[in-house]
Amino acid sequence: MGGQSGSDQLPGSESEAQVLARAVSDLARRTRFPVAFGGLEQGDAIHVTSIVGARTRSLEGLVVQASRGLGGRALVEKRPRLALDYRSARSITHDYDRAVLGEGISTLFAVPVLVGSRARGVIYCGSWAAAPVGDVVARPAFAVADELSSELRIREEVRRRLALAPTPAEASALAPAAREELRETYAELRSIAAVVEDPALRDRLARLEQRLAALSHAEKEPPLDLDVRLSPREIDVLACAALGSTNAEIAKTLSLREGTVKSYLQSAMAKLDASTRHAAVARARRAGLLP
Numbered sequence: 001m002g003g004q005s006g007s008d009q010l011p012g013s014e015s016e017a018q019v020l021a022r023a024v025s026d027l028a029r030r031t032r033f034p035v036a037f038g039g040l041e042q043g044d045a046i047h048v049t050s051i052v053g054a055r056t057r058s059l060e061g062l063v064v065q066a067s068r069g070l071g072g073r074a075l076v077e078k079r080p081r082l083a084l085d086y087r088s089a090r091s092i093t094h095d096y097d098r099a100v101l102g103e104g105i106s107t108l109f110a111v112p113v114l115v116g117s118r119a120r121g122v123i124y125c126g127s128w129a130a131a132p133v134g135d136v137v138a139r140p141a142f143a144v145a146d147e148l149s150s151e152l153r154i155r156e157e158v159r160r161r162l163a164l165a166p167t168p169a170e171a172s173a174l175a176p177a178a179r180e181e182l183r184e185t186y187a188e189l190r191s192i193a194a195v196v197e198d199p200a201l202r203d204r205l206a207r208l209e210q211r212l213a214a215l216s217h218a219e220k221e222p223p224l225d226l227d228v229r230l231s232p233r234e235i236d237v238l239a240c241a242a243l244g245s246t247n248a249e250i251a252k253t254l255s256l257r258e259g260t261v262k263s264y265l266q267s268a269m270a271k272l273d274a275s276t277r278h279a280a281v282a283r284a285r286r287a288g289l290l291p
Contacts, residue, residue: 014198016040016152017049023148024050024123030140031125035105038123039064039071040113046071046122055128058102064122069096071122074110078119080142081110082133086126100126107131109138111145115153123148154192158205186291187239191253194236230289234268237261242281242290 014022020038028036037059039048048062064071070092074081083089086100086108100108105126113121123145125137186209193205230238233254240250247265251258265277272287274280284290 014201016155019151019155019198020121020123020148021050023144023151024052026147027123027125027141027144028052030144031137033109033125033127033131033137035103035126035128036124037062038113038121040121041075041119046075054103056103058099062096062099064096068093069100070108071110071124074112074122075119078112078114080112080138083108084133085130104128107133109133109141111141113145113148113152115149115156120149120152150195151197154196155201157192158189158201183239183242183291187243190236190239194232194254228271228287228289230268230271230284231264234264234271235284235289237264238268238277238281238284239290241265241277242285 017040020040024036024038027038028034033053035051035053037048037051037054039046039050039062041047044066046064048059048064051059064075066072067076070081070083070086070089072095073092081092083092084107086105087097103126106129108124108126110122110124112119113123123141125141189205189209193202193209196202196205233256236254237250240253245253247258247261250256250261254261256264265280268284269275269277269280272280272283274283281290
């Protein structure tokens, strides 16, 4: 299969460090804590690369080792950790007092960013005075961590799919089983693209989808010259239907109501002049709209 680099940055897209920076800014805004910072895991350590609201430069370049300090514990234990009075906290090591106390932080809240079973990083929010951390703070912090987790998971999956995308020479020799796998990849990319917020990444996915559709076009039948415009959601639904998914399964995959899925299918069938979903899929493939 054609290869892509293992870099954390997808071509034309934000880097993971930039995605983290957006999350840290959101954390400061949504929790109302004056200081927010965070880092991604590299070599069993959190490398802090984004800081918002700091009054000093004490946190710059901070590297937190696994199990050490508040963030190191959150990373290893894969659960949030809180120090209401950081200076006197006995449940953590104080390896990073110079950085944390140097910023004047009193209360510190650390939330791990989990992608599957792996902790990919930690985001922190803190205050210079002792402050309670109840649901008002915890809920938005957890929400930011979840959103960042989803973004990182999507990017990992996109990188994996890009690495598996066939070259034109490989595509011409696709066996039936490989062709079906490619169609599954296409459908999954459509569902991923539906929840991606980064416009550049979404465009990159759209180009990859077009490439897959063109590469896997069957040569047994002449292509159809159809002047048909399917909406993105109609293509999403048809791509899932092409895999044999029921309306209920498509609804779950695309986070839609089952009735909405049925409506999209009927609309696509009408545009393609097809009486069944299977006929619609076949005509969409011959028209180069689906792989």
